[in-house]
Amino acid sequence: MPRGGFSAGSRKLELAVDTGNPLLNRTLDGFIKIGAVGACKVAAEDAFECLHKGNVSTNKLEHTLKKMCKEGAYWGTVAGVYVGMEYGVERIRGRSDWKNALIGGVVSGALISAASNSHRDKIVKDAITGGAIATAAEFINYLT
Template sequence: MSSSVSNLEGQSLLGEMSSFEKGGFFDLGHPLLNRIVESFVKAAGIGAIQAVSREAYFTAVDGLDSNSGIPREISSSKKYRFPGLKGETNRNSLEAMVKNTGKESLQWGLAAGVYSGLTYGLQDARGAHDWKNSAVAGAITGVALALTSDDSSHEQIVQCAITGAAISTAANLLTGIF
């Protein structure tokens, strides 16, 4: 057995994950494309986990509310659930969960890919990595996220742009402090 084969067999999950951080799984021929795709895939996975875990939580909370006698209309958990999950049949609920998990994964991936690509591109174009790159990338990412919303208004788009710029600028400025 060659040493490369035995090395692959002995590699742990932790080793594989650390190599993902260093070199990545993708080689699309350009560092910008690699960064965008890797950010998209990582964040989309996180979005899917978050969406499914949120649904599991609210399903559990709804079960507790029905056991404690609190009327469903008063329960605050109902407004945060996936819109298609009403519990008519397991098939309808599963289809709604898959659809909404996919949408949320796409939104998380879009945000990460756009932000990562913009910060990398701006750094390359300007020759500097500073708060200005973060502010522009955050604002554009906020607009992209607002446009994926079901009911995006002019005010919501502006608010998301300002919020994205503020959060990414603050994160950039606080990076050296913590």
């Protein structure tokens, strides 16, 4: 079962997801963690904007909460698709190496692009970008 958490200083928030299915566990774990990052990004940006303008209203707060949910869901979905693809590739190949990240990134980039875009050239570019980012992240992870 994947375990993960967020830490701030000496405090740590642990989160465990167990559905009984390893693929679903990892996908949900990625969705929740990265979705929270997307929501926090919006909260930070909108808090800065409110402080900069000196204007806080109920309408602005409601807009921020809706935007946090939307961004969190989008970021979480992208992460969930990638994590699920990478795990699936690992299970199919029977190996755990950087090639799983590459293949998972390519497939995820293509799927996400195809869902919102019908231009073949854009889908190919997004697939290449997804594979490159996932592979680079995997290599950086090995270095640390």
